[in-house]
Amino acid sequence: MKNTLSSSLQVRLSLQRAAFSLAVDVQLPNQGVTALFGASGSGKTTLLRCIAGLDSTPEGFIGLNEEVWQNGKRTLPAYKRPIGYVFQEANLFPHLTAQDNLAFAMKRAGPDSEVITYDDVVELLNIKGILSQYPHQLSGGERQRVAMARALLIQPKLLLMDEPLSALDEGLKQDILPYLETLCQRAQIPILYVSHSLDEVIRLADHILVLEQGRVVEQGDTASLLGQLGTSFSKHQDASVVISGVVTQQTPEWGLSWLAFGEDDLNQQTIAFTQGKEQRGDTVSLRIQSRDVSLSLSEQENSSILNRLAGVVDEIETDLSDSSRVMVRLLVAQTPILARITALSAHRLSLKKGQNVIVQIKSAALLR
Numbered sequence: 001m002k003n004t005l006s007s008s009l010q011v012r013l014s015l016q017r018a019a020f021s022l023a024v025d026v027q028l029p030n031q032g033v034t035a036l037f038g039a040s041g042s043g044k045t046t047l048l049r050c051i052a053g054l055d056s057t058p059e060g061f062i063g064l065n066e067e068v069w070q071n072g073k074r075t076l077p078a079y080k081r082p083i084g085y086v087f088q089e090a091n092l093f094p095h096l097t098a099q100d101n102l103a104f105a106m107k108r109a110g111p112d113s114e115v116i117t118y119d120d121v122v123e124l125l126n127i128k129g130i131l132s133q134y135p136h137q138l139s140g141g142e143r144q145r146v147a148m149a150r151a152l153l154i155q156p157k158l159l160l161m162d163e164p165l166s167a168l169d170e171g172l173k174q175d176i177l178p179y180l181e182t183l184c185q186r187a188q189i190p191i192l193y194v195s196h197s198l199d200e201v202i203r204l205a206d207h208i209l210v211l212e213q214g215r216v217v218e219q220g221d222t223a224s225l226l227g228q229l230g231t232s233f234s235k236h237q238d239a240s241v242v243i244s245g246v247v248t249q250q251t252p253e254w255g256l257s258w259l260a261f262g263e264d265d266l267n268q269q270t271i272a273f274t275q276g277k278e279q280r281g282d283t284v285s286l287r288i289q290s291r292d293v294s295l296s297l298s299e300q301e302n303s304s305i306l307n308r309l310a311g312v313v314d315e316i317e318t319d320l321s322d323s324s325r326v327m328v329r330l331l332v333a334q335t336p337i338l339a340r341i342t343a344l345s346a347h348r349l350s351l352k353k354g355q356n357v358i359v360q361i362k363s364a365a366l367l368r
């Protein structure tokens with residue numbers, strides 16, 4: 001089934017199921033991770049299942065790059081779609097070892113493309129030592145890593161992940177997230193990733209699609225969506241922005257690295273953060289939580305806060321559910337940063353659009 005389409009995942013679907021209706025018309029990037037975010041019951045799983053061909057929407061259109069999987073006249077059955085699917089539960093065959101579960105997937109692999117080799121998958125997900133085990137002998141996190149390996153060894157052209165970490169406890173989640181991050185960076189295929197966790201979305205997603213009652217209400221690349229007001233993210237208690245830049249300086253004696261960010265070389269600012277494995281010259285993304293940002297009208301020379309950046313107030317949003325707080329969108333070197341402060345402070349500082357302020361960010365609070 002071939003058609004002339006631009007390079008992307010195109011999904012146009014409508015489905016009515018009792019009181020719930022799904023109506024989606026989106027064109028998603030054909031690379032990187034797109035997070036599907038939204039409240040319980042908003043239709044995230046239903047959308048994935050329709051894309052996979054597990055739920056039927058005869059009128060819809062689904063195409064990836066030049067392949068059409070569904071166009072109203074013809075529908076490619078689920079088992080013929082080159083899709084890897086990772087569910088909340090690993091769903092491995094209980095009577096097969098991890099290795100045999102993988103071998104089963106490899107038999108299903110499409111003949112024409114090798115996304116990733118067996119050795120790479122085993123190394124990437126660090127499962128060499130558990131290949132001879134049966135699923136019941138594995139921990140939840142190990143089972144989920146095998147399930148991810150299995151999904152990749154189908155050599156899919158699209159990977160669907162439906163809350164793959166939600167059944168794991170917090171410790172296991174933190175153990176498995178780095179594998180997932182590497183997988184997302186290394187896999188040269190588009191990934192649709194359903195999650196309720198803003199933390200996971202920020203760490204993994206390049207793009208975000210927000211669903212509400214079966215409709216797409218927000219979408220965009222992660223950094224710009226997080227930097228806007230009036231979205232579900234700016235109202236989130238963990239509202240954050242992500243800034244990317246280059247490490248220009250390191251002071252190991254103080255355990256700090258310095259990141260230069262900004263629109264261009266002439267208009268850059270530098271921010272200190274706790275040193276990790278990064279080297280000078282590396283590109284690094286930092287998450288700044290709005291609650292860790294404070295504002296001042298003048299330089300506080302005697303402050304313990306290292307990061308004191310010149311910024312301009314761009315927009316102020318009142319919090320309808322809590323009149324004691326406001327969210328201020330600032331531009332620092334043309335980069336949006338959000339500050340959640342009290343309404344009283346905003347009043348005392350007479351904050352208004354276009355005002356110059358000093359944006360103070362605690363280095364110790366910055367997250368990689």
Ligand SMILES: Nc1ncnc2c1ncn2[C@@H]1O[C@H](COP(=O)(O)OP(=O)(O)OP(=O)(O)O)[C@@H](O)[C@H]1O
Nearest residue numbers: 017018020038039040041042043044045046047196
């Ligand atoms: N098999 C089904 N028959 C009837 N209604 C269904 C069926 N599966 C899901 N629904 C309904 O469709 C709506 C969307 O469900 P869906 O599972 O896609 O939401 P979701 O966003 O993935 O939710 P969650 O985050 O809780 O997993 C819900 O109202 C749900 O009750």
